[in-house]
Amino acid sequence: MQLSPLTEAFTLHFGEMGSRWGINRTVGQIYALLYVSERALPADEIAEILGFSRSNVSLGLKELQSWRLVRLQHLPGDRREHFSTLGDIWQIVRVLAEERRRREIDPTLSVLRELIMETPGGEADRYAQTRLREMHDLIELIMRWSEDVQKLDTADLTQLLKLGGRVVALLELKNRLPLIGRGRREPAMSHDSDGSHDQELET
Amino acid sequence: MQLSPLTEAFTLHFGEMGSRWGINRTVGQIYALLYVSERALPADEIAEILGFSRSNVSLGLKELQSWRLVRLQHLPGDRREHFSTLGDIWQIVRVLAEERRRREIDPTLSVLRELIMETPGGEADRYAQTRLREMHDLIELIMRWSEDVQKLDTADLTQLLKLGGRVVALLELKNRLPLIGRGRREPAMSHDSDGSHDQELET
DNA sequence: TCGAAGTTCCAGAAATTACTGGAACATGGA
DNA sequence: TCCATGTTCCAGTAATTTCTGGAACTTCGA
Structure with missing residues (x-):
C-alpha cells in the first residue's frame, strides 16, 4: 500500500505538531495515518506505509492504546491485530482531556497541595505559597468545569x-x-x- | 541568594511538566522561579539560583518573552534588566491561550484547509478529506468559542x-x-x- | 507437539535537543 | 571617548530521546 500525497502531508504535519506537544513524532504520524484511514490497519502495514521499523510501530501503538486513542480489533479471516482510531471526534476530545488530566493535571494539583500545606520557611515562602494557591485554585476550577462539561451530550x-x-x-x-x-x-x-x-x- | 526547599520542589516539578509539553526543562524552571518570586530578578541571579549557565538563562528568558509570559523592567539604581511574570493569573491564561493559538492552532487549521481543498486522488482520499474536515470544523468551533470567552471579564x-x-x-x-x-x-x-x-x- | 506467523522486548546506534563557555557586541556613566 | 558592566550569539559538547534489528516469546492450526 502506498501513501497518497494528501495523507502524507497530513501525517507529516501531525507528527510535527505532536512533537511540539510531548508526543513523539512517529507516534503522531501513526495516529494521523489511522485517523484518516477508513479501515483498521495491522502493525506491519503501518510500518511499511510510514517506513518505520516494526518495533517502533509496535511501541507507538502501545503508547496510543495506553492513551485509549486507538482501538484494537480482529478481522475475520486474519490473525493479525488491526488498529483504528475512535470514530466520533467528540469522543476523541473527551478521552484526550481525561487522560491528560489523569497524567498531568492531577499529579500537579497534588504537588501544589503538598507545597501549600508546608510550613513556610520565611517571608519569601509565604509569598510563594499564595502564588501556588492561586495556581492551584485556578487549575481546580477549570478542571471541575471541564469534567462537568464533558458529560454533556x-x-x-x-x-x-x-x-x-x-x-x-x-x-x-x-x-x-x-x-x-x-x-x-x-x-x-x-x-x-x-x-x-x-x-x-x-x- | 538561596533556593528554599519549597521553591526548589516547585521549580523542579514545573520544569518536569514543561518538558512534557514542548517547553524545555530549564525554561520551565526559570518561569516557575519568577512566578513565585515577589520581586523581579535579573538574569545573573536566576543563573546563580538555578545553577544554569548565564547564556542558557538568557536564551530561556528570550523564549519566555517571546511568549509574552515574562515582563522586563528596570529598577532605579540598577542597570540590569529585571524579569517578572504577569501578576494576574487570569491574564496568564489568556496570554498562553493566545500564543498557543497563534503558533500551533492557526497553522494547523490552514494546513487542514489546504488539504481539504485539494482534489482527491481516489476513494481513500475522499474519506480522508471528510475526516480532515471534521477535525477542522471541531478545532475552529472550539477556537471561536475560546476566543470569545477570553474576552469576558x-x-x-x-x-x-x-x-x-x-x-x-x-x-x-x-x-x-x-x-x-x-x-x-x-x-x-x-x-x-x-x-x-x-x-x-x-x- | 511442531512449525509458521505474529508480537514484544531490549541493547546499542542514530538523531535530536539542550547546555556551556567564551568571544563579540552594546550601553551608559565618568 | 573609554572603560566597566551587562547582553547576545555561536560553535562545540553533553544529555536525552528516538529508532533499529534481532532475539525471545506467544499463539494457533495441522
Whole structure:
C-alpha cells in the first residue's frame, strides 16, 4: 500500500505538531495515518506505509492504546491485530482531556497541595505559597468545569460552543430572575468555601 | 541568594511538566522561579539560583518573552534588566491561550484547509478529506468559542466556570423562552452555513 | 507437539535537543 | 571617548530521546 500525497502531508504535519506537544513524532504520524484511514490497519502495514521499523510501530501503538486513542480489533479471516482510531471526534476530545488530566493535571494539583500545606520557611515562602494557591485554585476550577462539561451530550455541547461569549447574556438573565438565580456575583477567585457551586439551578 | 526547599520542589516539578509539553526543562524552571518570586530578578541571579549557565538563562528568558509570559523592567539604581511574570493569573491564561493559538492552532487549521481543498486522488482520499474536515470544523468551533470567552471579564468568567455543566439548565431555559431563543437545537457538527452563531441573544 | 506467523522486548546506534563557555557586541556613566 | 558592566550569539559538547534489528516469546492450526 502506498501513501497518497494528501495523507502524507497530513501525517507529516501531525507528527510535527505532536512533537511540539510531548508526543513523539512517529507516534503522531501513526495516529494521523489511522485517523484518516477508513479501515483498521495491522502493525506491519503501518510500518511499511510510514517506513518505520516494526518495533517502533509496535511501541507507538502501545503508547496510543495506553492513551485509549486507538482501538484494537480482529478481522475475520486474519490473525493479525488491526488498529483504528475512535470514530466520533467528540469522543476523541473527551478521552484526550481525561487522560491528560489523569497524567498531568492531577499529579500537579497534588504537588501544589503538598507545597501549600508546608510550613513556610520565611517571608519569601509565604509569598510563594499564595502564588501556588492561586495556581492551584485556578487549575481546580477549570478542571471541575471541564469534567462537568464533558458529560454533556454532543448536541448541548455544540450549542454551548456556538453561543460563545454570548453565554454571558444568559448569565445576566439568570441573575435578573430572582426565582432562579440569587443575583449575586462571585468575587474573582473566591475560594468557594461553602462548596455549593451554585447548585440552585439544579432542578 | 538561596533556593528554599519549597521553591526548589516547585521549580523542579514545573520544569518536569514543561518538558512534557514542548517547553524545555530549564525554561520551565526559570518561569516557575519568577512566578513565585515577589520581586523581579535579573538574569545573573536566576543563573546563580538555578545553577544554569548565564547564556542558557538568557536564551530561556528570550523564549519566555517571546511568549509574552515574562515582563522586563528596570529598577532605579540598577542597570540590569529585571524579569517578572504577569501578576494576574487570569491574564496568564489568556496570554498562553493566545500564543498557543497563534503558533500551533492557526497553522494547523490552514494546513487542514489546504488539504481539504485539494482534489482527491481516489476513494481513500475522499474519506480522508471528510475526516480532515471534521477535525477542522471541531478545532475552529472550539477556537471561536475560546476566543470569545477570553474576552469576558474575570468575574463573568469565574461565574461561568463555577456553573459548570449546569449551564445546560440555562440553555434549556433559553430554548423554552420563545421571545429570546428560537427553541431549535443545532444538529451535532452542523456546518453553521449561515454564519449567524445564534446572534439573537445579543441585545 | 511442531512449525509458521505474529508480537514484544531490549541493547546499542542514530538523531535530536539542550547546555556551556567564551568571544563579540552594546550601553551608559565618568 | 573609554572603560566597566551587562547582553547576545555561536560553535562545540553533553544529555536525552528516538529508532533499529534481532532475539525471545506467544499463539494457533495441522
